[in-house]
Amino acid sequence: MHISELNIDAIISIARQAGEEIMRIYQRDFKVEEKSDNSPLTEADRASNTVIVEGLQEAYPAIPIISEENKLTEYETRKSWDWCWLVDPLDGTKEFIKKNGEFTVNIALVHAGEPVAGVVYIPAQDKMYYAIKGQGTYLADKDGQRRQLNIRSLAEDGSLKVVGSRSHNSPEVDAYVNGLRDRFPEVDFVAAGSSLKFCLLADGIADVYPRLAPTMEWDTCAGQIVATEAGALVLRYPELTPLDYNKENLLNPYFIALHPELS
Numbered sequence: 180m181h182i183s184e185l186n187i188d189a190i191i192s193i194a195r196q197a198g199e200e201i202m203r204i205y206q207r208d209f210k211v212e213e214k215s216d217n218s219p220l221t222e223a224d225r226a227s228n229t230v231i232v233e234g235l236q237e238a239y240p241a242i243p244i245i246s247e248e249n250k251l252t253e254y255e256t257r258k259s260w261d262w263c264w265l266v267d268p269l270d271g272t273k274e275f276i277k278k279n280g281e282f283t284v285n286i287a288l289v290h291a292g293e294p295v296a297g298v299v300y301i302p303a304q305d306k307m308y309y310a311i312k313g314q315g316t317y318l319a320d321k322d323g324q325r326r327q328l329n330i331r332s333l334a335e336d337g338s339l340k341v342v343g344s345r346s347h348n349s350p351e352v353d354a355y356v357n358g359l360r361d362r363f364p365e366v367d368f369v370a371a372g373s374s375l376k377f378c379l380l381a382d383g384i385a386d387v388y389p390r391l392a393p394t395m396e397w398d399t400c401a402g403q404i405v406a407t408e409a410g411a412l413v414l415r416y417p418e419l420t421p422l423d424y425n426k427e428n429l430l431n432p433y434f435i436a437l438h439p440e441l442s
Contacts, residue, residue, distance in 0.1 A: 180242065180262050182295050182312060185288065190298050191307055191319070193234035194284045197227040198302030201269060201284070205303070211276055219272045224248055227268035227284060235264055235286075242288075245425065247397045254427045263289050263425055267397040271373025280304065281372030287400035292423040297401030299374050308378045310408035316381050330410040331383035333440045339363040342376045342385035344392070351391035351433070359387070377402030380436055381409035388436040391416060396429045406436050414442065 204223040212220045228248040235244055243252065246266035257263070264286065269275060271282035280303030287297035295312040305321035308328075316328045334340070341356055360366050369385055377399075379385040388406075390399075403413045403422060413422055416433045419442060 180239075180290075182288075182290070185296055185311065186238070187296060187298070187309055187311060189234075189238050190286055190288075190296070191300075191309060193231055193238070194286055194298045194300040194307065196234065197230040197268060197284045198300050198305075200226040200230055201275070201282070202302050205275065205278065219276060220248075221269070221272060221275065223275060224269040224272060228266070231266050231268050231284070231286060235266075239264075245397065245429070247395065251429070257425055258427070260425060261291060265289055265294075265397050265400040265424060267374075267395075267401075270398055271375070274372035279372065281375055283373045283375055285374050285397065285401040287397075287404065287424075289400060289424045292425055293421075294400045294404040294424060297404040299378055299401050299405050301375060301378075306378075308381065308405045310381075310404045312404065312408065314408070316405050316409040318378075318382065328381045328409045329383065330380060330438055331386070333386055333438045334363060334365075338365040338367045339387070340367050340369055340385040342369045342371055342379050342388045344370070344372070344376070344390070349392040352389050355389045355391060355435075374398065374402035374405075377406040377411075377413075377436055380406045380411045380438075386438045387441055389416070390431075390435065391433045394431045394434075396424050396426070396431060399431055399434070400424055403436070410439070411436055412439055412442055 201223045242262050244264040267285040274281040284300040298309040307319040310316040319325045376388045413436045416435045
């Protein structure tokens with residue numbers, strides 16, 4: 180496999196099909212179950228996962244898949260994978276349950292521990308963010324129009340925009356934001372759910388996204404390349420070293436997605 184062999188439009192199509200399944204369920208009543216880690220699970224998570232796994236296996240049968248809703252392959256096997264997919268079929272299940280529209284479909288391609296392509300689809304808005312390493316980040320809207328995205332100039336409107344979780348904030352984030360207030364005369368907090376936060380950086384709506392709380396690799400991989408190909412950095416915190424993927428433990432360290440001038 181070489182990244183030049185990737186058909187990003189095929190991955191976009193799979194994400195869109197998964198989003199259609201999610202929205203079909205979103206528009207009616209649905210049951211909510213609880214997983215072993217006390218996180219919620221709905222039939223939309225399962226339906227989206229089925230669409231994505233079947234689509235990826237058909238398009239790229241040689242590339243294994245790590246998905247939040249699949250049984251995890253042992254690391255003894257995974258560590259030999261040069262390529263793999265990282266999938267969150269419904270990121271932001273809590274937002275889905277609240278019916279606020281801030282949930283996404285995340286599909287990322289990983290090579291040697293690094294995200295090299297990804298799509299983040301927002302079904303409720305029919306917005307498709309996608310990126311390939313070295314080729315930039317793009318947004319395709321519901322009308323089929325595509326535009327390349329770049330981060331904005333730091334605090335270009337006079338206000339530093341900090342985007343954070345709508346459902347998972349932490350005292351560490353509050354402390355980090357207070358530190359920014361010492362450096363910038365105006366700091367505004369923008370709440371958003373799911374991997375949409377990476378997209379807000381890519382689209383020039385926010386400057387920094389501190390995630391000083393637990394996440395899993397499938398929560399961040401697609402969003403990471405969407406942000407970095409638009410010019411942002413995504414770094415472990417406080418080490419400020421790159422996030423890597425397909426680790427033995429798929430739990431991410433704390434990290435910050437940010438404008439390079441803030442690093």
